Amino acid sequence: MKAKLLGLAAALAVALSAPASVPVKAQDSIFIPLPTYRTGPFAGSGTHIANGLRDYLTMLNERDGGIGGVRLEIEECETGYDTQKGVECYQAMRGRKPVVFNPWSTGITLPLIPLAAKDKIPILSMAYGLSAAADGNVFPWIFNPPDTYWDGASAIILHIANTEGGLDKLKGKKIGFVFLDAGYGREPIPLLEQLASKYGFELLKYPVPAQQMQNQSSTWLNVRRDRPDWVYLQGWGAMNPTAIKEAAKTRFPMDKLISMWWPTEDDARQTGEGAKGFMILNFHSARSDFPALNDIRKFVVDKGLSQVSSPDLVGTNLYNRGVYNSVLIAEAIRTAQKLTGKKVITGEDMRIGLENLQITPERWAEIGFANFAQPVKLTCTDHSGHTQLYIQRWNGKEYEQASEWFSPMTDVVQPLLDKAAKEYVAANQPWPERTEACATN
């Protein structure tokens, strides 16, 4: 035993005294930590997002030498979609003055919301996290562009109504809601209930517990029994492919199955022909022929700086999701640099940059993403933007656009957001008043 311990100690000593090559850290760089989950139960989705996030920023470094002449210092931190580890990542990165933090998990976002204001680090929870955080007056440091889950849910109902021939046709219809039985999945329920009473449709709820993600046969038996006219899917990770498979197995019509924006190509592909017609709501394109993506292939993938397992993965739905997130970061940094006149910005400058973030169609084209997504405009009060969305349909090979871009029901969502923000403040007394001045262009 002694020998073993000695061996262990020796191995440890060797490991510790290994030739340390400490790289000289550039003093004038902008630090962007990227919390990712390439491990754990949700790695199937998380890996694509992580690649997209990282590759776009790396491309900016390689092609333009960073943003505004300042290099971006990118560092991944593995969270495994685990809240404990995510908070550990945040604490570890906090001291190095990151300009923005992307938790990529609703669970990790929530503990960071109160911390952000104190540490002066903006939190960018792109299209996830707390819907109420869209209220910039209450949450000056939290941003969830381009849409909240409530926007998404209202858009799905709107699309159903449009297909049926108008909002008044929803009366008497049955809409099934298959959701992950956790905070994320339950998030749209208050909105759906309100819409159900307003438009007279019946909302049937089918919770899927996280342990049962991969065994949804009983859920779909219930769906078959109730025969809803439409099914709205709010799943994540392994839940999505299983739901599509079970829906196909119970012969639920695919052109009546519509999901929130998270399924990947793989989720649909696993069901084969049966998945044809399956729809997802989206806020960016899932095509791969954009000039900026070509630049990523040229400057990142071909140089071996990317972690994608195959170049074909550039341009897939969740890869583009990660790229979209990085575009928001990059554009906010540019805006912050322009507004403050500084090259190396801080978290406080970044907050101003995010509050004045505006990506016009011309700007999208300029950065090589013409028609990739709708214009985004954030303000001091509106941290979400509630941009337009569209429906994608799975044609057996890829997602194709299946509807025009349309706006979510902002008139219904906004009062709910205001109410939820008020409730959050009431529940978290004493909640600090917004002290950050509203910088304008």
Next chain:
Amino acid sequence: MFYREAGQFKTSYAADQSIFPILQDRIGIAIILAVAFIGIPLFATNFFISTIMIPFLILALATIGLNLLTGYAGQLSLGTGAFMGVGAYACYKLTTFFPDADIILLVLASGFVSAAIGVLFGLPSLRIKGFYLVVTTLAAQFFLEWCFIRIPWLYNYNPSGAIEAPARRGLNIVLTGPGANATARYLVVLTIVVVMTWIASNLVRGRIGRSWMMVRDMDIAAELMGVKLFQTKLLAFAVSSFYCGVAGAAMVFFWLGATEPTAFSINLSFQILFMVIIGGLGSLVGSFLGAAFIWILPAFLRAIPSVFGIAIGAETVEHLSFIVIGALIIAFLIVEPHGLARLWQVGKQKLRVWPFPY
């Protein structure tokens, strides 16, 4: 030579019954407490305090809780995570009801709620034991987790289904929420853990602990000798759940700040169980060693590559730390199946006879 008790005579019953009868132990514990209470708050960085020390202490407290039940009373349980959740949700509801009350009192009070629930789920232990009991505690785990998701009253009808620790005061200092000072939170957690460890050590040395161990070793014999199984087993569940509940409340209020029900999933139960097994069943020192092994070592391993500037992807670091931890767990359990606590004991024994081993 370094650790020799020869010459340390006890001349009174009180001296004989003291927790640390050996001078070297008293010196050692005094040094540890001095470092913990004075050294770390003065010299450690904020990161070290808030992501290493606070979680470590809280997890160690939960480990003690499970160790009392499984290590001392022999009742296997997989419901630790859920009982921690009960404490957290109870504390959340209590702060809603009593916003002005001292948060430390509320954290401790939520332990009683957890204890009551623990007793309820401990009832089957009177009829079944071993793996059968594991299954009923597993049912507790799933049922309670289901409650955290499905009973909106528990999370004040929050649309995201999460609970957030509001800013609350304890001892007239803001201890929870964003404005809380990490060092203040650390000192509060440390005090709670030290006091509760001290209580636990007295508990297991006294009548109650001895009857737990009798039940663990052979319950029929214990019953024949006059130990009332009913009270003894339920007390073990109550005390264990109390510790776990306090740890759960501290986890949300002094560490994470906000959490979803998934934080109290079966994974947390496993995490605590591993800490008990690695640390050593039926040992309080082991609870701390196990928590350190499972919590501090991975954090340390993750930091190594960046300290030396070796560029490895974050996920590779994660995989490496999984591999290293897994291998170390297997290695330790082969070298010493009774955990780190036993290794520590062996080490002490070696020091006692050094330099003349036999």
